[in-house]
Amino acid sequence: MAEPLLALRNVETYYGPVLAIQGISLEVREASIVALLGSNGAGKSTVLKSISGFVEPQKGTIRFAGQDLPGHEPDAIVGLGLSHVPEEREVFPFLSVRENLLMGAFTRRDRDAVRADLERMYGLFPILRERLDQPALSLSGGEQQVLAIARALMASPKLLLLDEPSLGLSPRLVGEIFTVIRRINGESGTTILLVEQNAGKALEVAEYAYVIEVGRIVMEGSARDLADKPDIREFYLGLKEQGVRSVRRWKRKKLWR
Numbered sequence: 016m017a018e019p020l021l022a023l024r025n026v027e028t029y030y031g032p033v034l035a036i037q038g039i040s041l042e043v044r045e046a047s048i049v050a051l052l053g054s055n056g057a058g059k060s061t062v063l064k065s066i067s068g069f070v071e072p073q074k075g076t077i078r079f080a081g082q083d084l085p086g087h088e089p090d091a092i093v094g095l096g097l098s099h100v101p102e103e104r105e106v107f108p109f110l111s112v113r114e115n116l117l118m119g120a121f122t123r124r125d126r127d128a129v130r131a132d133l134e135r136m137y138g139l140f141p142i143l144r145e146r147l148d149q150p151a152l153s154l155s156g157g158e159q160q161v162l163a164i165a166r167a168l169m170a171s172p173k174l175l176l177l178d179e180p181s182l183g184l185s186p187r188l189v190g191e192i193f194t195v196i197r198r199i200n201g202e203s204g205t206t207i208l209l210v211e212q213n214a215g216k217a218l219e220v221a222e223y224a225y226v227i228e229v230g231r232i233v234m235e236g237s238a239r240d241l242a243d244k245p246d247i248r249e250f251y252l253g254l255k256e257q258g259v260r261s262v263r264r265w266k267r268k269k270l271w272r
């Protein structure tokens with residue numbers, strides 16, 4: 016088997032004295048979508064930040080496209096073909112939508128391809144074409160999220176790290192975001208590592224998934240197998256219908272082994 020596009024082995028990351036993730040090992044095969052699920056504070060964002068160089072792991076190895084990542088600066092990591100859309104949906108507020116998109120292509124010299132990708136973004140996200148010349152700050156939260164994803168894609172990444180892309184969006188936009196995630200992967204073969212609390216949607220688009228709790232991976236498997244597991248169904252998929260009570264029940268039963 017070919018080496019996976021991304022492989023983490025025993026990665027440990029601290030914030031000061033606080034151990035945020037420990038012994039994280041995971042793999043992402045080229046052209047696949049892998050989901051990383053877990054509740055608030057589990058360490059999902061720290062995994063993504065450790066990969067993209069925003070925080071530096073104290074232990075472990077991270078291999079991406081045949082290179083060891085730790086030690087590279089975030090900008091250099093973008094140049095290697097890895098784009099991270101953080102939870103905070105960073106856009107340049109005073110730049111127009113179009114300028115934001117062009118900023119995403121800052122590592123590229125292939126101007127014609129950049130222009131073609133701009134068109135591709137307007138096709139994927141028609142709302143951006145309508146707002147081309149408006150400053151990013153005039154967009155709604157959902158539209159800014161779309162812009163942040165499109166800007167990351169303008170770097171033409173091999174691997175896209177998406178941190179809770181559906182968070183805080185209207186149900187219609189959530190549907191659109193997941194459709195777009197599928198299209199990005201299907202049309203250009205972009206590999207995606209997707210962090211989500213919306214486990215139902217994530218397991219629909221992903222091929223494989225990892226569940227992380229308190230900084231450790233407690234479960235992994237094909238998305239189909241995980242979607243059928245009673246613990247996942249109850250804790251992650253049933254949360255909305257059943258409310259907080261199911262979490263308490265889950266904790267009492269201590270289902271993770």
Ligand SMILES: Nc1ncnc2c1ncn2[C@@H]1O[C@H](COP(=O)(O)OP(=O)(O)O)[C@@H](O)[C@H]1O
Nearest residue numbers: 030033035053054055056057058059060061062
């Ligand atoms: N900048 C930070 N400083 C100190 N602790 C942090 C920081 N960011 C996250 N943490 C802690 O690390 C743990 C994992 O956080 P995070 O990776 O953001 O979780 P998730 O994305 O799954 O919600 C949490 O306990 C959180 O409080």
Ligand SMILES: [Mg+2]
Nearest residue numbers: 059060061102
């Ligand atoms: Mg997070």
